Amino acid sequence: MQAAVKNYLRSVKTGPAEAGRCLQLLPRFLSSRASASQDVADVAIVGGGMVGAALAALLSSNPLTASMRIVLLDQKPQASEWHPAPSPELRVSTVTPASIRAMQKAGAWEAIENHSAPVTTMQVWDASGSGCIRWHAQDAGVEHMGVVAENSLLQASLLAAMAPQAQAGCSEALSSVATTSPTASTSTQHAGSSAAGASGGGGVQCIWPATIKGLHLPPFDMSSVQMPGPPTGSNHRSHDSNEGAAVQGNQLATIVFEDDTELKARLVVAADGGASQIRQLAGFRTFGWKYNQRAVVATVQLEGGPTSTAWQRFLPTGPLALLPVRDDLANIVWSTTPEAARALEQLSPSAFAAAANKALQDLVPSSGSDHPPSLSWLSALQGSSASLAKAASSLYPGLPESSQYQPPPIVQSWVGDQPKSFPLQLRHSGRYVRPRLALIGDAAHSVHPLAGQGVNLGFGDAEALADTLVWGRSCGVDPGDLLALQDLYEKPRQAANLAMTAALDGLFRTFGIQAAPFAAARNLGLNLLNAAAPLRTSVMRIAMGL
Incomplete structure (x- = not known):
């Protein structure tokens, strides 16, 4: 009883709300001693x-x-x-600054920091047009937007x-x-x-x-x-x-x-x-x-050396993310249909790289047994989306080059473990x-x-x-x-x-709609958000938990 009262009095110093909680729960403390x-x-x-x-x-x-x-x-x-x-494991996580603070409290951050890859820039763009947004950690006044680390x-x-x-x-x-x-x-x-x-x-x-x-x-x-x-x-x-x-x-x-x-x-x-x-x-x-999707994960080697940029492209079948992990190695998380996922899992290192490059670089990846389902029906959207994006860019003529679309790195092959997939829900x-x-x-x-x-x-x-x-x-x-x-x-x-x-569910469904007017509006929205620096930075800070 004396200890409980002493703790209650100490809680008063933290404010009435905390003191009220302690006082409210004091009877529970007294009764809980019986089960000690x-x-x-x-x-x-x-x-x-x-x-x-x-x-x-x-x-x-x-x-x-x-x-x-x-x-x-x-x-x-x-x-x-x-x-x-020698090669990173297939399962990695992007750890935000908010999570990093928790790991610092737990005393685990120092060991993680030395073996993780910082993300200073992130580019997100739409496969059905030229809508693109780029985030930079420096815009939020932080060193990085988070780090990518192996789960193990x-x-x-x-x-x-x-x-x-x-x-x-x-x-x-x-x-x-x-x-x-x-x-x-x-x-x-x-x-x-x-x-x-x-x-x-x-x-x-x-x-x-x-x-x-x-x-x-x-x-x-x-x-x-x-x-x-x-x-x-x-x-x-x-x-x-x-x-x-x-x-x-x-x-x-x-x-x-x-x-x-x-x-x-x-x-x-x-x-x-x-x-x-x-x-x-x-x-x-x-x-x-269930989303009727599987996420294919693979470790890939990139052309051009190390990068601190995370890339994510929204395809009609789901998003494809390319995350820096170590040196010139990156992790792919490719959400797609179960049929396409099973096909991607079986590809050779070079064939997988070809499929990934088409999905990242081309407006519409080619069809074929070694690639995801054909997206050629989206080609009609290219003109309208591009013109809308151009009109949006003209509203902000001072958009710096660092905020404009940059081509992603070339994937050379998968390395280490064979690509695997898991269901999404x-x-x-x-x-x-x-x-x-x-x-x-x-x-x-x-x-x-x-x-x-x-x-x-x-x-x-x-x-x-x-x-x-x-x-x-x-x-x-x-x-x-x-x-x-x-x-x-x-x-x-x-x-x-x-x-x-x-x-997240709303974002997934928004990018899953491929009707021409909706896709055009979505691309316009991406470009407008990219041009509105304060709003773009606010969105980034929310995602980082700041």
């Missing part, structure tokens, strides 16, 4: 990927939450060491950034104190685990490989809570949820593993991806649709939290990769949830308290994520 136990994890993070690792690193690096007992689980062993391969580098750096006691816990795989068996009084270890790292103190302890078969949460009626509406779209689908009674008592969450071992936690965090098992076990409803959870549970990253929302915002939304979730738990720690609030999770995490993150989801 050394055999309970404060936070159990399911999913050791980039977003789950970011949350663990943020919690372990903050003095207020470093003493919390954090458990990180994944189906596969995860590496905290990273060494550059991001993940390993975040895992390595965890506090020393966390590293010890991860190297030992599992603290036996954190788990209990329902059929025995002694602790049960998972495959590959060791009890050598067991302790009653704080830090991050890792369980991998770990297969989860069940999740028990306090009863909660989600049917009485209105679910946010989906972005505009005709393919909306909703999934049923389970319904329970009102929240009862101070029950903890219980994760059940395949060998019937159990892990009790005050808060379970689902960071296990778009097909989240934890989200499904919790009965959360989702809405969304929009999926959003109606809720992010319930008592003892929170969703972050793709478990809460999956978006089209056309602007590279997916992982950045996830990092934003991790930072917001970490800040919520830090605040709760300072006020003596249980990590799984629903009121705190709703007020400080779910509401702001759903607002931000839904806005970005709707914007």
Whole structure:
């Protein structure tokens, strides 16, 4: 009681709003003490990927939450060491300045910075005309618009950034104190685990490989809570949820593993991806649709040496992005039809380069078995779009050369691993939290990769949830308290994520319309935005999270 009151008085210094929250949650702190136990994890993070690792690193690096007992689980062993391969991996991410700040807080940025490629310029243009827009980091007064880094580098750096006691816990795989068996009084270890790292103190302890078969949460009626509406779209689908009674008592969450071992936690965090098992076990409803597209990813070698420009061209079948990665190597993310994606995956290095160059350089890529479907029917748009763009440019005769269209670099071949593809969809959870549970990253929302915002939304979730738990720690609030999770995490993150989801879906659909009048208007709009420097810079700052 004395500690809770002391924390409340300290919160008064931060302002009435914070003090009010602490005072409102003070009774929950008092009741939560009854469930305090050394055999309970404060936070159990399911999913050791980039977003789950970011949350663990943020919690372990903050003095207020470093003493919390954090458990990180994944189906596969995860590496905290990273060494550059001769060719970059296929999966990379564009990390915005907002996400970079989160990584700096977690202590992971230095390791990432030395092996990432900064993006100082970005060019976006339309395949059905001459509409083009170019962004420059210097216009926003920043060094770069973000960096491109391999996913394995991001993940390993975040895992390595965890506090020393966390590293010890991860190297030992599992603290036996954190788990209990329902059929025995002694602790049960998972495959590959060791009890050598067991302790009653704080830090991050890792369980991998770990297969989860069940999740028990306090009863909660989600049917009485209105679910946010989906972005505009005709393919909306909703999934049923389970319904329970009102929240009862101070029950903890219980994760059940395949060998019937159990892990009790005050808060379970689902960071296990778009097909989240934890989200499904919790009965959360989702809405969304499939795009009937696949994203082809490949590492390619460019002609002309290193570049710091990111390129993205909108084709009728989907966007094609060319991102700098390392030296003269770049990453291609090509969203197209499933049939075209399968064909692109099978191409030789030179044939793939030819297809990519046609898609990037020509107004209409050629047809053929080795290339995407013919776009020759768009050739009639060239004249009207070009004339509209010329008229738009005449309104701004002082447009500098750096803001005018520049031809993209020539792709020479793919290198390293054979190109691969993955399906694209929009999926959003109606809720992010319930008592003892929170969703972050793709478990809460999956978006089209056309602007590279997916992982950045996830990092934003991790930072917001970490800040919520830090605040709760300072006020003596249980990590799984629903009121705190709703007020400080779910509401702001759903607002931000839904806005970005709707914007990306709208952008995808806007560039997918190929009717001549609409395409002409779209190209005109691109050129007008490119000529309006202040507005263009504002759009860039929003995308960077500034």
